[in-house]
Amino acid sequence: MSEIRLHEGELNIMELLWSNKVLAAKDISKIIKEYIGWEKNTTYTVIKRLIDKGAIKREDPGFLCKATVSKRTVQNTETVALLNKFYNGSLSNFFTDFLKNQKLSPGEVLELERIVGEQKL
Template sequence: MELLWSNKELAAKDIAKIIKEYIGWEKNTTYTVIKRLIDKGAIVREDPGFICKALISKAATQEIETQALLDKLYNGSLSNFIATYLAAKELTSADIAELKKLVNKY
């Protein structure tokens, strides 16, 4: 998905070449993942050239995945997540000021 978000569209064969170089997956593995993403509605593959395009934005994916993480680990509670996260961190005064800005903004 990162490849498609940064390139807008790529041929399936080019995706396979890039993934082979960086991750080491064989072409068939990459094509299987592409097929699964098509089946899930995350991407579309168009002819000619089996050009793949993302159907869901990175921001939308992040929102969905963030909510799934909150649901799974914190019973859907953003407050519980923030409390747990902050308990393990030492915040600087700049961090605190930035967090206050964010809370006031939203």
Template sequence: MELLWSNKALAARDISKIIKEYIGWEKNTTYTVIKRLIDKGAVTREDPGFICRANITKRKIQEIETKALLNQMYNGSLENFIQSYLANQKLGASELNALQKIISNQGR
């Protein structure tokens, strides 16, 4: 998906070459993953040339994955996640100010 988000559209053969170089997957493995993404509606395929395009934004995926993480690890509670995360962090004044700004903007 990162390839498609950064390139807008790529032929499946080009995706396969790039993935082979960086991850080591064989062509069949990459094509199987592309097919699954198409079946799930995350990628669209255009012919001729088996051109692939992302059908979902990176931001939407981040939202979905964040909700899944909260549900799986923190029983769906943002408060539990924040408490757990902050208990293990040393935040500086600028980070605390940024967090306060984010929180105050939520009330608007």
């Protein structure tokens, strides 16, 4: 499967599916209307786009929707895209910039040291 890039509106629907495993499109529409305010047609358009991208599988009867891509996969794809866009793909440049502006607790520093230590093995 090629990488799937998702925009914020698509991620709203994917979050529902990652949490609930399978939902009928009508139920997705009701939830999205309540929390985001989208009309049914907007939600169905975004669901169709996600089906076309291969991120959702539709099952009948009932227009049941199920994610075909994991949250972890999408997170990894978006992280690489972010690194490429802002840091020329350099993880070390990202961490240097990001960590300069953070107040880390001693526990967070230890956790980062542990993670880096595992990479050395």
